[in-house]
Amino acid sequence: MLWLHRFGSLPYFYRVSRPIALALAVPGVLLAVYGVYGGLVNAPVDYQQGDAFRILYIHVPSAWLSLFGYTSMAIAGAVALVWRLKLAEIFVVAAAPVGASFTFLALVTGSIWGKPMWGTWWVWDARLTSELILLFLYLGVIALHNAIESPRSAARACALLSVVGVINVPIIHFSVEWWNTLHQGPTVTRFGRPAMEMAMLWPLLCAALGFTLMFGWLTLWNMRAQLLWRERRSRWVKKVFSDA
């Protein structure tokens, strides 16, 4: 438990978050590049969709990250509300723009994929609509943070919205099973017979893992900036910059 206590210390976090971020960035970028390259170049062409299916390698990792990011914000939000841990508050605020941008990416790439496959950019079906609501939840967290003057109250409001909004995550995930939608069913998380052959699946898993590591990296970078701002009048921040 001692390390946990130390990690809660803001100067300690500021110091170690930089090497940790780099340690996430390097394998994250390598895996993402490897996965996308494998998907674009090496994976066999899809027998139904042709080469259009290669949008999958950016669409699915983005969509996965949109759900992973929001879930991590909800967990951090719960920690912030229960234990009033400042770093958890900062995590919620720092992860929101990263999550929002990848949700946007999932929606846009899905739309671009939908045009040649479904014949339309957009339909109001369960998967697409619930993912759009996720984008609004992210934007809500960002807007709430900007709207409330006191950083403490702002962070607590954001934490609360993250926790309440997480109900949307299982709805998005199961939307393709619960309702009739145009969107195809699950391919990766399906049990039993794999819905994709390994040569197609393997790059996808690499890209998704790479994106997840990159999410950690980018969120840590945002946290460092946010932490400096919140602590700008504190003695430890002044000391960090007077030594340099």
Add this chain to the structure above:
Amino acid sequence: MHESWQQFWAMGGYAGYVWSSYAIAAVVIVGNIVAPVIAHRHIARRIKNEEFDD
């Protein structure tokens, strides 16, 4: 698998859809990398200028 580079870029006739998806992705990812660096630099400069010393 593609027969040639020309075929690779053509993406079986879906080039516009595939490459625009990846181009937008690149913009989003670069934005995510650059934004916190700029924010951090901006705040650090203001702290160094002692703007928050009261």
